[in-house]
Amino acid sequence: MRWRHPVFVCLILALTLVAAASEAADVSVRDAWVRETPPGMTMMAGYMELRNNTSQPQVLVAASSSDFETVMIHRTIVKNGMASMVHASQIELTPNASFIFTPGGYHLMLMSPKRTLRAGNRVDINLEFRSGLRLLVSFEVRQ
Amino acid sequence: MKKIPLKFSIMITTVVLAAMLAGVWLALIYRENDSRVMLLPDKVMTLFPDPKPLTAFALTDHQNRVFDLASLKGKWSFLFFGFTHCPDICPTTLAILARARDNIAKSAAGAEDIQIVFISVDPNRDTAGKLKQYVTHFHATFLGVTGDDAQIGNLAGQLGAAYEVSITPGMENYPVNHAAAVFLVDPQAQYHAVFTPPLDAEVISTRFKVVRELETGNAT
Numbered sequence: 001m002r003w004r005h006p007v008f009v010c011l012i013l014a015l016t017l018v019a020a021a022s023e024a025a026d027v028s029v030r031d032a033w034v035r036e037t038p039p040g041m042t043m044m045a046g047y048m049e050l051r052n053n054t055s056q057p058q059v060l061v062a063a064s065s066s067d068f069e070t071v072m073i074h075r076t077i078v079k080n081g082m083a084s085m086v087h088a089s090q091i092e093l094t095p096n097a098s099f100i101f102t103p104g105g106y107h108l109m110l111m112s113p114k115r116t117l118r119a120g121n122r123v124d125i126n127l128e129f130r131s132g133l134r135l136l137v138s139f140e141v142r143q
Numbered sequence: 144m145k146k147i148p149l150k151f152s153i154m155i156t157t158v159v160l161a162a163m164l165a166g167v168w169l170a171l172i173y174r175e176n177d178s179r180v181m182l183l184p185d186k187v188m189t190l191f192p193d194p195k196p197l198t199a200f201a202l203t204d205h206q207n208r209v210f211d212l213a214s215l216k217g218k219w220s221f222l223f224f225g226f227t228h229c230p231d232i233c234p235t236t237l238a239i240l241a242r243a244r245d246n247i248a249k250s251a252a253g254a255e256d257i258q259i260v261f262i263s264v265d266p267n268r269d270t271a272g273k274l275k276q277y278v279t280h281f282h283a284t285f286l287g288v289t290g291d292d293a294q295i296g297n298l299a300g301q302l303g304a305a306y307e308v309s310i311t312p313g314m315e316n317y318p319v320n321h322a323a324a325v326f327l328v329d330p331q332a333q334y335h336a337v338f339t340p341p342l343d344a345e346v347i348s349t350r351f352k353v354v355r356e357l358e359t360g361n362a363t
Contacts, residue, residue: 035234035235035238037234037280038227038276038277038279038280038281039276039280040273040276041227041228041277042228043228043229043230043316044230045230045231045234074230074231076231076232078323078340080305081303081305081322081323081324081339082305082306082307082320082321082322082323083232083320083321083322083323083340084307084318084320085230085231085318103231103232103235104231104232104235104340104341107230107231109230109231110230111316143238
């Protein structure tokens with residue numbers, strides 16, 4: 001079998017394309033959403049699935065948004081039956097793995113929205129990583 | 144291939160039939176004698192063998208009506224403690240309870256005999272008006288309830304619902320910690336069962352329908 005065979009050429013080309021596509025983003029975000037809250041409430045929470053597509057740890061160090069006064073990384077913990085919130089200064093994403101911000105667990109605490117957010121609206125939140133990577137993520141407001 | 148003797152095959156058939164009958168009989172006994180056994184142990188719901196009668200307490204609902212022991216009688220009540228400045232667990236739990244209520248409403252027995260009550264442990268910030276806006280967002284039938292610290296502590300203590308409010312002067316967003324469980328009180332105002340997280344609407348509604356059916360069955 002010769003290496004210049006068209007099947008090999010195509011295969012190598014395809015693999016290169018797949019590799020290029022997955023390297024396009026060091027960290028990708030899926031299913032980013034914010035829960036709609038009753039009108040007048042000052043506290044909201046954002047959820048998402050982060051995926052580290054690199055072979056090095058990626059560390060989320062901060063989040064901010066022009067739609068909120070403050071954005072913080074928080075985690076709800078239940079200890080001895082009691083729920084409380086703890087501030088997480090950073091989140092380390094394991095190489096080639098996902099990290100999920102989910103109701104009752106890690107979330108972005110979004111304080112004092114600057115406009116009324118209803119289901120269907122979108123808000124942009126900046127995610128900052130230690131490597132210098134910045135991601136502007138569009139979150140959907142959901143019921 | 145060897146032929147199985149007729150006598151032997153009759154014996155096998157008899158044994159199999161007997162085992163099947165015994166299985167059905169045991170299943171029936173199990174159901175009739177102590178249906179509660181079927182629900183225990185359960186990771187998400189703890190059903191108490193002897194429901195605990197609650198004693199007098201006095202709170203106020205989001206329409207400024209008295210909410211006391213009498214308010215718990217004649218209905219199944221799902222009680223959840225929290226506060227409106229809670230970004231994650233409170234809205235999550237109330238949304239789950241709203242879905243659970245919709246599921247229960249679709250059952251033959253309906254949801255007329257249930258009430259879902261959000262008890263704020265943060266009366267300092269949660270006024271009746273604010274509670275109304277908050278709870279009715281999740282479901283029009285939800286009740287928001289609060290009161291003074293002693294009375295919140297009274298009911299919370301009876302249910303074993305721990306909470307801590309760390310009011311700090313000058314700090315707008317002071318921390319509030321509260322029980323993550325949903326408490327189920329039966330129509331005789333007895334603490335009947337508790338749902339512990341992670342909560343799920345389908346799990347809650349399914350378990351509740353079984354509990355209600357058992358109790359209705361016992362009563363007749």
